[in-house]
Amino acid sequence: MNAVASRNGQPEAIVQVRGLRSQFGSQVVHENLDLDVYRGEILGVVGGSGSGKSVLLRTILGLRRPDAGSVRLFGQDLHALPPAARIAVERRFGVLFQDGALFSSLTVSENVRVPLMEHTSLSLHDALRVAALKIALADLPPETRHKYPSELSGGMRKRAALARALALDPEIVFLDEPTSGLDPIAAASFDALIRALRDALGLTVFMITHDLDSLHAICDRVAVLAHKRVIVADTLDKVERFDDPWIREYFGGPRGRAAEAIHAMT
Secondary structure, three states, X not given: OOOOEOOOOOEOEEEEEEEEEEEEOOEEEEEEEEEEEEOOOEEEEEEOOOOOHHHHXXXXXXXOOOOEEEEEEOOEOHHHOOHHHHHHHHOOEEEEOOOOOOOOXXXXXXXXXXXXXXXXXXXXXXXXXXXXXXXXXXOOOHHXXXXXXXXXXXXXXXXXXXXXXXXXXXXEEEXXXXXXXXXXXXXXXXXHXXXXXXXXXXXXXXXXXXXXXXXXXXXXXXXXXEOOEEEEEEOHHHHHOOOOXXXXXXHHOHHHHHHHHHHHOO
């Protein structure tokens, strides 16, 4: 695992979730859920439909208050912080939503500049330069910065959204189904980009995914959401051997076996 050790030799947990309960009326989505995300790792989060992956993401980001338990990001409870301190913590992470969530009326450069203009005192000239750098980091050609989201392919929109997520030099990025809807070649290219950025920038990556190829190709650990909690969070080989019906069906089915066979040859 590529997690960075702290002073005591143990991995540093950027995200700490303890005893989380998420509830909507009488429906309990999470109960007594625990999860750590370690600095420098790529963590893949998987689970069946309705297991609460997106709810967990929104809760970690502070968009939803836990009904019980605690969530700490960089050691802080976002809901307990005054506005200025909360904004300071929020600047330390970036988010790529499932559909990219780009502003359709803004060019790619303008989309990337939104967080820069909102959270920094950069001049327009400097913001343009930073935006160009982030667009290049996302492996997009320079001319992309003048295009609108509707003029981009699905893969390019994902990369543009990633460039925006990287705008403020985050320590951790949260990716919600980043390869969803991409063809296999584009998905593999995006996976390679995420791994390269992690290695080059020291990023931590929290990635919700259904993509078995992504799990095999780039994830240091995999966390499985089932039965309202994280039933296992470990390296992929250990997760695949975990005794649970959903895990057996997910990883032992035809697609799981095919993904494992492909990556065994690489």
